[in-house]
Amino acid sequence: MSASTAAAARYEPVIGLEVHVELGTRTKMFCGCPTVFGAEPNTQVCPVCLGLPGSLPVANKAAIEATIRIGLALNCQIASWCRFARKNYFYPDMPKNFQISQYDEPLCTDGWLDIDVDGEVVRVGIERVHLEEDTGKTLHVGGATGRIHGATESLVDYNRAGIPLVEIVTKPVPGTGALAPVVARAYVAQLRELVRSLGVSDVRMEQGSMRCDVNTSLHRPDEPWGTRTETKNVNSLRSVERAVRAEMARQARVLAAGGTVTQETRHFHEDTGDTTSGRSKETATDYRYFPEPDLVPLAPDPQWVQTLRAGLPEPPRTRHRQLQVHWGLSDLDMQAIVNAGAVELIEATVAAGATPDAARKWWLQELSRQANEAGVELTALEVSPVSVAELQRLVDDGKLTDKLARTVLAGVVAGEGTPVEVMAARGLEVVSDEAALGAAVDAAIAANPEVAQRIRDGKVAAAGVLVGAVLRSTGGQADAKAVRELVLARLC
């Protein structure tokens, strides 16, 4: 039993998620600068996104439209009138030392998203969806940790400053028990599919275009909800699950020892899977929110909202169900694919010629295992759906056994080439030369006369010993089924 499961046996968890999605608009939220990822630092900036004295923001209509569409897809109410607000705090990656965000008047409120977890539907309430501007990125140079402490220099890249950012905040999600970490992950995975289906963001967690903060609290059954912590820096699906697990386990330890959980921001560490304390809320900045006087209020025309609603694409859940039928997979298999964020990978693998089941098996078993070992997301592995389909074709053609295929796949992931190239380079092809195989079988029979006799006496099950011997002598490159047939043909 994991520590989080043990925690759930004594305490009820309540989770909440704040997800930030960078919109894929062509220009920034409040100026005309481009938003291309990975450009040279400080090349996509202007007086407005640098917050130069005198500059003024002008809201990007495409970003407002995208936010409303997200809100509609999450079954939210769209405000008929709302305002931007300034969130004031000093930080060098924020050019104006305030962030234009929304406070008590968000664009979208009170919605929900139904997600599939372990064969059940969990309805996650959506508190709000609002629009804000992203900050720049600070790089601390010279320190051992990459954190500000100990750094000799800090460099700021303002290319990201002013990119439209949508914040999606759930209502508290109680009642998920030991499944809380899985529910958290499934929500983020399914939200990501939803946002992707709208075409408003590339939602790439590894590039930061989708980022996640996780709120967790524990309480004893029949007692009021406990104090929550907010865990930041949770930047992959895997981390979402691990962060909730880590916080549940940690808080349970604190509570079991008679302590109290402090309301605070905590930092998730990918490497250790632990959270550590950030700044305490008691000393946290008072953001001094007030309505942004440089922008006029937003009043989306109801007609426009109606048009946007009518133009929403089919929800991913519907599409997933169609795929599931088409692929002939069970509910659980399909949910596993969705929650692993692997729908697109499997679609592409099937399109490249693999059967749905084979594609599912490779991605969710062997490749998931390798991704876990490497501590990365599935999508971050250096393997393409085309390679996976090619690998499966080699197995189907009898050129690779399952075992050999796994070895080849490891080579592909390690960047050694396509499956065919890796197989050739490593000499991993199945030994199908009848003469060579026949000689190996004869040698095995000669070396194990007693076993051979037992088989001749009708104890066919003993053939396994001889098959094993042949596989060993061919370095595992023989097909066990073919060897067995040869053994039996010679002795029966």
Next chain:
Amino acid sequence: MTEQGNRAAGPDADLTRWSAAELGRAIGAGEVSAEEVTRAHLDRIAAVEARVHASLHVDGEGALAAARSVDSRRAAGQAVGPLGGVPVAVKDVLVTRGIPTTCGSRILENWLPPYDATVVERLRDAGLVMLGKTNMDEFAMGSSTEYSAFGPSYNPWDLSRIPGGSGGGSAAAVAGCEAPLAIGTDTGGSIRQPGAVTGTVGAKPTYGGTSRYGLIAFSSSLDTPGPVARTVEDAALLHAVIGGPDPRDSTSIPAPVPDVVAAARQGASGDLTGVRLGLVKEFAGEGAEPGVSAAVRDAIEALTKLGAEVVEVSCPHFRYALPAYYLIAPSECSSNLARFDGVRYGLRVGDDGTRSLEEVMSLTRDRGFGPEVKRRIMLGTYALSAGYYDAYYGQAQKVRTLISRDFAAAFAAADVLVAPTTPFVAFPFGARTSDPYQMYLADLYTIPSNLYGGPAISVPCGLSEGLPVGLQVMAPTMADDRMYRVAAALESTVGLFTPPEL
């Protein structure tokens, strides 16, 4: 001690005495070159600036180059517009590409903006010749220029007295004939009060009628750029050049500026038949010096002789305008001025490798900001703090709504409201710096229009103790033309007010 010169604007041997309209006409007709006009003003600046200190930066070469460009365009047969080749001074709160812009603060000393404010761009596009940047109270916070980090400007009427503020530099430059025109910005009276105390015309357009893009924000919901001139017509001409919608300012009004030039010319005919002047009951007896009250009374009487009627209106919430303003403006300023931290531009203090980022930011702001700016940042930070927001900022916004309703009711009975611009004439240096509230009172009559957003103009109406007094004419939002008509009518009957020779 001082003398009054009632002199019509018009040709004179000294080009610096001409009105902008007359200069523009003469340049357009080829009677005088833009370069000659610019040289005359640069010479005047050289002669008097040491005593007036109206400017923080004079861009002689840039001005001459701009003037020559106007001359060559005209020579090539291109139209240069009514103010083509006319010099203008710009308050240092507006950013100018490649030309120092300090906002009167050490924290921006030596900063060179990479872009032009929309207002500056429009001046250039209309062929005006920018002479330089005028002095101001730091970040436009003050009523005397005594809070400029670079020393005050001096009132050409009496060099021992303040020229008003925050736009005292612009007003002093125009009153002292260093420029026929200047740009100011008005947040609580920073165009009108300097206008009143220097005998110049200063207009605050409707909020949103002139673009704030490139105006270094003090209080975003109040800041309004506007014209400073020696005649009402000149102010209207400049207003027409800088006004109008700007897609870079979301709060700019998407409608053209009313025809203020035509209104000024109409008013100059001296007929105000049927125009209803509203006298705000609550302003009567509220703090104005007797000489100011008398001059304003006489001016209103003069207007009635031109056919205007006087009606009394009640604006019961105007008494809360000053306190509401001193919550809203500092609140917005506390946020607007947060960006001055030494990280990206401007002054940086204490970055010697031993101090933390927070310490460097803190030292920079401590050394970079003057006392009035710090006072307002602290007031605003407090007013916006959790737990105080509703009682202060929230309440002030409600007052603002009530003041707007007062205006709406008043404008149902009157076409414009008239009042003193400021309660007192130019005061001696140091007279009001020890008690901030005494300084804040300078804006008692100007602040309501800022909170409401409507236009208001100060036009010279007489003298008190030999010093100029301004009459303020307030109009409904986007009815800027009305105030120009009334102001021009007054000017036509009381004449211009010229300071003694420096």
